[in-house]
Amino acid sequence: MVGPKGGITGTAWKFGDNIDTDAIIPGKYLVLNSSQDLAKHAFENVRPNFAHQVIKGDIVVAGENFGCGSSREHAPLALRDKVSIVIARSFARIFFRNAINIGLPVVECDTTEIEDGDILHVDLEKGSIYDETNKKEYAITPFPPFIKNIIEAGGLVEYVKSGTQLEKRERRETETDLSW
Amino acid sequence: MKYFYTFFACYESGLRVVFCMRGKSSMGQTISEKIFSKSVGRAVKAGDFVEAAIDVAMIHDITGPLAVKTLYEITDRVWDPTKVIMLFDHQVPADSIDAAVNHLELRKFAKRQGILNYDVQEGVCHQVMVEKGHVLPGELVIGADSHTCTYGALGAFATGVGSTDMGVALASGKLWFKVPETLTFDINGRLGRRVYAKDLILTIVGDIGINGATYQACEFRGDTVKHMDIANRMTVCNMAIEMGGKTGIIAPDETTATFLEERAIGGDFALRSDDDATKVVRRYAATEMVPMVAKPHQVDNVVPVTDVEGQHVDQVFIGSCTNGRYEDLKAAAELLEGETVARGVRMIIIPASRTEYQKALKTGLMDIFTDSGALVEAPCCGPCMGGSFGLLGPGEVGLSTSNRNFVGRQGSPGASVYLCSPATAAASAIGGEITDPRSH
């Protein structure tokens, strides 16, 4: 996973507006709970070649309202293993939260001029995206500090574990028949 | 503008200093801001990032497993087993071995944690949460499902979260939120004959757009809403998420109190948004509304039914958390009585819960449905999310009373789904094509 301070370089997969969670991962795969299994079916209905051809580090670029629809965390999970970052003009609320929470970087940026196959360099620290293909630079909308803290911790679970807000609970032995 | 005085008494090094502040009151608060303020323990306003205490949390068979996994990464006990409700509705009864395994694991989890698990018996999560009295006005409720916003029908702030959020909430009883702005919908007048709450909310979604209320609380008010029963208010709040809304919410009133009387104790029935807190108001005249249909493949692609009349349908589905209640079934039965489903059309009717199923059974609606040739299934999500039975094949056209029509939502990515009210669905099942219910 790419930390917020590191630069990200990858090839753009361009999508349109209002890409919903059913498009990202169809409902029939929601019985799967691992990111590896889910990744095999990412964008299956709308871009059947995506799952086979995506290379680790590639970047998903989209228009408005990416990830609208259901609360399925399976959607960002299906992307997290291969996709280094999702760049969209705007995100749907639950998808945005879910992505941040599981440590999939997501940034808002005007993506109108970015095209499929463009090589992008994302510098989260500087707050910019450089499109090597069309030689243009775009500014990223910065995160509010609260969200930045979650990203820097590596996701919500890590944030909560490291934080003070969780009252320390006596941890009992986890029973052994637990398969997840 | 209200003015108020605040006195702070402060003792420091034996010296008593009294501050007297006189000034404009801070702006009033919306219902949503009031609920968050109560939950956080101080006055908060839209835009604030807060960590709020959760009153109730709901998990189901699809999103539950990941939430539990997250919980166990943090701790091994839920923060308060009495505040967590579990049930299975999406793949019920288990329709694959994977689904059966998820159910098994969740059953074990519920037992170990002492959580109330309705299992496969009761029906669709959102209907069950409301009808069993798990939600009260003024509460902050989360569900691992985007249509959790439905509970706003009772004046709760209820919102859908992902599995990591849910896992963290299960562990700590708290969750971070950005307190939302409120978008107010003021709807007045009487809905016409065969025009329903579904047509009203489809009109609004079509107007606002799939992205138009992102991150905002959608508050519905006006005399049209005032005269709606809880079933119809649920239909309205259910679809707030289809505009990107964080929740749908309706101020509690006598209708809410009567509904909850036999179901639960407590709740803040005096909750109102202060006048000066309401910023953006969109007004609608219910009298002008007509039966509406959302065309494929986006929920805001809404047109009057007359625009798509004659469109052939292969399958008609009446059910879901949007329109699977007794009131919906009754509206459909009024049209289906003495009629038969057109040849070549499959009609699937699924009551949203066991209670609604029994009401329909006892009042003879089931006879009407089965006489007409419809298939009646036991309470569950059914074809709504395309993960279970009743799927559409390539090239097929479905008409559905549910809330989403994205590509592949009800089966094949080559299928098309239209959304409508139960009355429009029934009229269309009889005609074999999309039909204006007012023609019956």
Ligand code: SF4
């Ligand atoms: S009925 Fe449909 S929208 Fe409602 S909870 Fe079930 S799958 Fe989701």
